[in-house]
Amino acid sequence: MQGLMTLRIALRALARNKLRAFLTMLGIIIGVGAVIAMVAIGEGAKSTIRAQIAALGTNVLIVLPGSNVQGGVRAGFGNVNTLLDADGKAMARELPSVAFVSPVLRRQEQVVAANLNWGTLAQGVAPEFQQIRDWEVAQGRFLHEGDMESAAKVAVIGQTVARQLFGSDDALDAVIRIRNIPFRVIGVLVPKGQTGQGTDQDDTVMIPYTTMQKRLMRITWVQSIVVKAVNAERVDEAQEQITLLLRQRHRIGPEREDDFNVRNLSDIAEAATTTARVMAVLLGSVASISLLVGGIGIMNIMLVSVTERTREIGIRMAVGARSRDIMLQFLVEAVVMAATGGLIGILLGIGSSELIKQWAQWPTLINPAIIAIAFLFSGAVGVFFGFYPAKKAANLDPIEALRYE
């Protein structure tokens, strides 16, 4: 029996019992809808957590120069001059896993504006530092590439510094002095609050790293380089590539230790993504149970349908239907119900996750793959739960079936 005809027979059989078919499908509709909505909620949570972690800087790596050993005294990281600006430029240029690179030089400085002064952390950074830290400016602009080249005497100040030096006055275009060198304030950063260790991140002044090197610290190397990987998944890759590149650039033989150190925060990221994944799996599996219940509903109705239509099965067998024709007919019916329910369920799932997004302000994320999986799964539910009733129909004895009242 041809496929198209089987499909037509199935559709007609379902059309005869529209309400029943709909109620049967409802199980699948709710199941698929729940899977899609739940997974969307889980994924949304996952991506929010990811974004929060990324803001913390999980896909950020910090490259520090190696420790200096002099007469048995190991001075700790960051005290030697092996790391250069050129190393950072080489990373940005050559490594595909690296998105942004900025040298960082830091020193506690006393900043003076008119008759007020304030001790704060001066940081010499590149323009990319803004992307690395995801830090917007509230007023003015961040540092430019041009500021680096000319070692411009410009500064971007944090909220705390702005408040301490200027109060409620406009800080933009004011002049601040660091070690008696005047800097023009070109931007004020948005507040970022405290770190986990209680450090006030807004208590900072950022100036071009070149200016920091030449005018404040009078050094040619950089204290550290911060690197942002393309995404959280490629942090490890970036770490390896940076290590390789720096060993090459620093001409470190295979037997010798690195003269630098690459650190990341991936442990935190891993823990958080694992939590999110567990949540997504949990939500998804709870929803899958309702899909299973929907499948049982289909099986139940198909069994009723086989019993009701015993005579029809007998007639079909008497006029030449083989067991497999009968089996296919009922199987297609179950699959049509499950797949139609699946399609409606997908719409319901998308709709309800949009509603959740709008009304509950909960971020949801619909993954196209999960839609495909949900649809295929509902089809599989139809095959699985339709199989037994179809087999039962196919195994009927034609004589008994014809006599059935």
Added chain:
Amino acid sequence: MNELIRVEEVHKTYRMGDVEVPALRGINLTIAHGEFVAVMGSSGSGKSTFMNILGCLDRPSAGRYFLEGQEVGSLSADEWAYIRNKRIGFVFQGFNLLSRTSALENVELPMMYNGFASQERHRRAIEVLTLVGLGNRLDHTPNQLSGGQQQRVAIARALVNRPPLVLADEPTGNLDSVTSNEIMGLFQQLNRDQRISVILVTHESDIAAHARRQIVFRDGVVVSDQRNEQALSRVEQ
């Protein structure tokens, strides 16, 4: 006359728990192409069991059954389905039409299982429905047709794959006598004009009188096998 059906020492025993109930106890019969046979007998005589075996719906417990020279008792279930589809047409007492399905589609049903294109199915279904006198009732569903008309649809369905044999199990059992005569007339006409062999089961002797050969069953054996060349024929009258 060439042979259509030959059964040799066919036995059928049903098991009811521990008790063996014999339904057929050694049937030997030969039926030729083009015959019109009535199988008679009281209920429990084994005639329905015999028809089920002839119709490839049931297997004999012992003995052999040849259909057009082919031993069919040992064939697979799928091969039986093919025989029921192509070589045997069934007509039942209760018509056994699909409800809420038009006459045309009921007649098309057997052709759905042997790969006819839908146009060809339509054409042949209309042809046989016209042959049984229902050319103007194609789109009627069984509940819009009278009993006689329903049985005509069933006969059309039995004929649509052009089988050499039609088995009719009490085809007039649910019909009044006038309609019964019409249906029997139709069988006679088909037998005479289309050279279709007809075997019908009945317990009414006036229905059996339409057949040219009457076989009587009792307690699982054939007790009488008579020819009646002057069969009552409404068509011939």
